[in-house]
Amino acid sequence: MIYLFVILIIIIAYLYGCFSTARIVAKSFRSLNVYKIGTGLADTENIYTNISKPLGTLVGAIDVAKASLFLKIVEFLLGFIDIKVINYPDFTILYSENLMLIYGLSMLIGHCLPLTHRFRGGRGIFTYMGILAYIAFLPTLISAVIAWLIVLHFKQIRFAQYLIVILPVILYIIFYTLFHYHESSPPYFITLLLGNAIMMGILNIIVSKKLGEF
Helix, strand or coil, rough: CCHHHHHHHHHHHHHHHHCCCHHHHHHHHHCCEEEEEEEECCCHHHHHHHHHHHHHHHHHEEEEEEEHHHHHHHHHHHHHHHHHHHHCCHHHHHHHHHHHHHHHHHHHHHHHHHHHHCCCCCCCCCHHHHHHHHHHHHHHHHHHHHHHCCCCCCCHHHHHHHHHHHHHHHHHHHHHHHHHCCCCCCCCCCHHHHHHHHHHHHHHHHHHHHHHHC
């Protein structure tokens, strides 16, 4: 039963990730087809660079909140079902931090490669940030501030994107090692966190290849 629940939540997370904030915002506010604008990507960078900076900022904020909120709701609902309905000892595994990372990864794949839009998604940077903000808020916040300063002062959007992928993981490991940050995290959590960062890189390579960037 536990495995069926895990598979079901992974599928729901993927489908949830398929809902494109960039596509909806571009259509609602400017009556534009985001796939015919700029890079043709349904993502924050395309909106920010080629349509409107305020709208791009809005899309990024929604993507962060959307990803983090989904994981919070999943955790709340599973905890409620566990206590009020199931009361089954192994049920707590379903909302362990390790599995929450896997649900987040499934959502990220849905954002970057949405089945509902012929696998034409975005780079998923802000969705990834929302997942990390749920898991490790402080390292993510610090990384986001540094990345934003790089964008503002040096206009290096792509470098800031690379930074936001790996820096939160590095900071998490440093905080965990030196200051016992999040020391109650389960076994293999850091490995899964690093795996998410690697998968984020792979997804971006796939998206970049579709654009012919390399």
